[in-house]
Amino acid sequence: MAFQLPALKYDYKALEPYIDAMTMDIHYNKHHGGYTNNLNAAIEGTSLTALPIEEILKDVSKLSPAVRNNGGGYYNHNLFWEIMSPNGGGRPQGELLNLIEKFFGSFNEFKEKFSNAAATRFGSGWAWLVWSDGSLKVFSTPNQDNPLMDVAEIKGIPILGLDVWEHAYYLKYQNRRPEYIQNFWNVIDWKAVESKLQMAISKL
Amino acid sequence: MKHELPKLPYAMNAVSQAISERTIEFHYGKHHQAYVNNLNSLIPGTPFENATLEQIILEAEGPIFNNGAQVWNHTFYFETFSPLPKQQPEGEFMWLLVETFGSFDEFKSKFSTAAATLFGSGWAWLVVDTNGKLAITQESNAGNPLRKGQKPLLTCDVWEHAYYLDYQNRRPEYIQAFWSIIDWSIIEKRFLAAK
Ligand SMILES: [Fe+2]
Ligand SMILES: [Fe+2]
Numbered sequence: 001m002a003f004q005l006p007a008l009k010y011d012y013k014a015l016e017p018y019i020d021a022m023t024m025d026i027h028y029n030k031h032h033g034g035y036t037n038n039l040n041a042a043i044e045g046t047s048l049t050a051l052p053i054e055e056i057l058k059d060v061s062k063l064s065p066a067v068r069n070n071g072g073g074y075y076n077h078n079l080f081w082e083i084m085s086p087n088g089g090g091r092p093q094g095e096l097l098n099l100i101e102k103f104f105g106s107f108n109e110f111k112e113k114f115s116n117a118a119a120t121r122f123g124s125g126w127a128w129l130v131w132s133d134g135s136l137k138v139f140s141t142p143n144q145d146n147p148l149m150d151v152a153e154i155k156g157i158p159i160l161g162l163d164v165w166e167h168a169y170y171l172k173y174q175n176r177r178p179e180y181i182q183n184f185w186n187v188i189d190w191k192a193v194e195s196k197l198q199m200a201i202s203k204l
Numbered sequence: 205m206k207h208e209l210p211k212l213p214y215a216m217n218a219v220s221q222a223i224s225e226r227t228i229e230f231h232y233g234k235h236h237q238a239y240v241n242n243l244n245s246l247i248p249g250t251p252f253e254n255a256t257l258e259q260i261i262l263e264a265e266g267p268i269f270n271n272g273a274q275v276w277n278h279t280f281y282f283e284t285f286s287p288l289p290k291q292q293p294e295g296e297f298m299w300l301l302v303e304t305f306g307s308f309d310e311f312k313s314k315f316s317t318a319a320a321t322l323f324g325s326g327w328a329w330l331v332v333d334t335n336g337k338l339a340i341t342q343e344s345n346a347g348n349p350l351r352k353g354q355k356p357l358l359t360c361d362v363w364e365h366a367y368y369l370d371y372q373n374r375r376p377e378y379i380q381a382f383w384s385i386i387d388w389s390i391i392e393k394r395f396l397a398a399k
Contacts, residue, residue, distance in 0.1 A: 031373055122267075122270050124364070125324075171372070175230055175235055175365065
């Protein structure tokens with residue numbers, strides 16, 4: 001069965017003023033929609049169509065660049081929309097906060113580390129918070145790579161991701177990527193991140 | 205050595221049939237300028253303190269390479285635009301383009317494909333390769349053909365910042381418009397110098 005562009009759980013202007021409606025519209029329909037269509041075209045007629053996206057990405061080094069790029073683009077944007085909300089922001093709670101404090105010292109130190117990973121990724125890519133080998137880690141990947149891929153420098157299950165392709169922020173922030181990163185903290189849905197953490201822990 | 209942002213050889217709104225004044229303001233005024241500033245703040249106390257951009261491109265790694273190569277790449281890119289461009293090459297260079305790619309249109313079409321299909325941020329190039337032949341190549345991020353011993357003649361910036369304000373996700377439209385402001389007299393001069 002072909003992969004579907006998942007419905008957004010909020011409308012295009014819901015994340016304003018931090019992410020503008022025009023960016024949401026183009027990012028979701030054109031970019032994410034494009035990855036979805038290109039992924040389906042790249043795997044059409046192969047046995048990959050029977051696999052969940054996570055399984056495809058696991059062995060991506062053996063597959064074509066089209067599967068790596070579009071499969072990554074498909075998965076990464078699914079996650080990105082899920083971990084944002086118009087009611088987002090604030091701080092994580094419960095076990096997520098405990099683990100963040102355990103592995104990064106404090107929420108603020110984590111924030112700084114994650115923001116720095118996002119700001120220093122040269123070119124296009126993503127910053128990640130990952131459940132990896134029993135700990136939380138922060139790092140970034142180029143282009144549409146992600147921590148599920150066998151090509152990733154750190155492997156694990158991503159629970160928070162920030163798109164730092166210029167298309168994610170250029171209409172509103174132009175060259176000011178740090179301002180976009182700063183504003184991202186206002187729309188993070190920490191409940192969604194927590195539930196991704198719980199799923200990641202139960203899988204490993 | 206303090207690196208400087210070279211002056212643009214035309215007004216910010218001069219090529220607005222293809223690239224808006226606003227895009228040039230950010231691309232040249234912010235991005236290109238930032239690469240210059242970053243480079244100047246990175247090199248003091250390193251072996252590259254007095255190096256030329258070409259030396260940096262050949263030898264540096266990491267942020268010094270990235271910023272140095274981006275300074276060079278953007279200068280090389282902005283230099284080729286003109287509000288009244290020579291629309292197509294002639295002479296020996298044209299002859300070689302036709303011999304290598306079939307026709308001028310074929311060349312443009314192959315170069316456009318290279319620019320359109322580069323995944324992520326980067327540059328499409330026309331180069332004289334190490335065998336002295338014309339070739340179309342792609343480089344990711346700050347990549348530069350000098351690093352591979354090739355001689356660059358023409359480049360198209362396909363970082364999203366180069367076209368997003370004007371064309372958003374429609375990169376092929378930007379590439380199409382790019383051809384209308386390329387001054388082939390500049391590429392011909394580069395070819396003669398590369399020979
Ligand atoms: Fe994106
Ligand atoms: Fe650029």
